[in-house]
Amino acid sequence: MELKTGYKQTEVGVIPVDxxxxxxxxxxxxxxxxxxxxxxxxxxxxxxxASD
Known part of the structure; x- marks a missing residue:
């Protein structure tokens, strides 16, 4: 899968590069x-x- 410009793959998924x-x-x-x-x-x- 190719990432969109400005995003990166991490252990938690794809996130913005910044x-x-x-x-x-x-x-x-x-x-x-x-x-x-x-x-x-x-x-x-x-x-x-709890009340008895």
Missing amino acids: WDVRRVIDIAENKKIALMMATGLSLNTSQTK
């Missing part, structure tokens, strides 16, 4: 939140219990 592929944790200001997002953990820290 874009970079980076991990969220590498660019996030809050590394704890980025790590939680990357691992699929909930950002909700409160625990709720």
Whole structure:
């Protein structure tokens, strides 16, 4: 497949040549939140219990 001018093939697919592929944790200001997002953990820290 031939790429259109101005695009490049990366491990995540075809993107504009002026874009970079980076991990969220590498660019996030809050590394704890980025790590939680990357691992699929909930950002909700409160625990709720169902009423019996």
